[in-house]
Amino acid sequence: ALSVIIDTDPGVDDFVALMLAKQNPQLKIEGITTVAGNLGSDKVTQNALNIVKFLELEAPVIRGARSPLGHSLESAEAFHGEGGLGGVKLPQSNQKCIEQYAWDFIYEKAVSLKGELEIIALGPLTNLAKALKKYPDLSQHVKTITFMGGSTGRGNRTPFAEFNIWADPLAAQIVFESGIPLKMVGLDVTTKGVLNETNMNKLLEYEHPYKEVVKQLLHFLQQLSKQMGKDTVMLHDALAVASVICPPLLTYTACYSEVEIHDEKYRGQTRIDLEHVTRKQPNVEVAIAVDTPRFIHLLEEMLKY
Ligand code: BDR
Ligand code: CA
Numbered sequence: 001a002l003s004v005i006i007d008t009d010p011g012v013d014d015f016v017a018l019m020l021a022k023q024n025p026q027l028k029i030e031g032i033t034t035v036a037g038n039l040g041s042d043k044v045t046q047n048a049l050n051i052v053k054f055l056e057l058e059a060p061v062i063r064g065a066r067s068p069l070g071h072s073l074e075s076a077e078a079f080h081g082e083g084g085l086g087g088v089k090l091p092q093s094n095q096k097c098i099e100q101y102a103w104d105f106i107y108e109k110a111v112s113l114k115g116e117l118e119i120i121a122l123g124p125l126t127n128l129a130k131a132l133k134k135y136p137d138l139s140q141h142v143k144t145i146t147f148m149g150g151s152t153g154r155g156n157r158t159p160f161a162e163f164n165i166w167a168d169p170l171a172a173q174i175v176f177e178s179g180i181p182l183k184m185v186g187l188d189v190t191t192k193g194v195l196n197e198t199n200m201n202k203l204l205e206y207e208h209p210y211k212e213v214v215k216q217l218l219h220f221l222q223q224l225s226k227q228m229g230k231d232t233v234m235l236h237d238a239l240a241v242a243s244v245i246c247p248p249l250l251t252y253t254a255c256y257s258e259v260e261i262h263d264e265k266y267r268g269q270t271r272i273d274l275e276h277v278t279r280k281q282p283n284v285e286v287a288i289a290v291d292t293p294r295f296i297h298l299l300e301e302m303l304k305y
Pocket of ligand 2: 009011013038122
């Protein structure tokens, strides 16, 4: 099994991502750390606890950053519906988080797993940046960070920047400079690994304990897409988890990459040297292509059990 920590800000697509993680026994979820992003810390943390209960996950939930490093939080609540889960009302969990900060948990796990820990980051990179600042040797202990964020071109929060990186560019830059092997699952692939109406309907044919919830989540996303003039559904964070479960899903190219942290207009833009013109040492494996049918197949498998 792969030992993973999932760092997340649930979030509709984060929820689907956690479902996918739960359904794949090759992932051992060591912990779920929460980060302010789509919503504030209290809401994403309660959502994570409720999701853990709903999915019957064994993993502990650990609270992380309440706000980004260099900015105040501007959430994306409008895009995730009331409560952040597309209007889905899960039974309240009365479990508590474990009494530790996310960055300490991440470091301790990384050390105890002796280089085998993989981190999947589905929100702003604040917790990982805090961990790297507090524990400079962390980079020697983490196997990889796969993060959903960034883009080689256009953005979704601004014309230039993707939401997770835009929300905390300073944190992202710290992670980019960390020396940890990084895999970027950005908008280049998450806007292509999408479901159309036919795929969606097929997915919802399977009888499954999560069926009703999945239906509500997908329908919520579909409405959102329609409002933006599109007829496909994007599941950004789920693709990031899927890529860890099934690496051939994505094609990568290793590039020197940095994050815009100074200019307000381009805030959070990921500048990716796709053509290797800077001749600088590549620091990020950037996903540039996705096998969409295979991704959809993985989602179907998830709903067959
Ligand atoms: C990312 O932003 C969040 O709103 C989603 O959960 C995803 O992590 C997509 O840009
Ligand atoms: Ca997210």
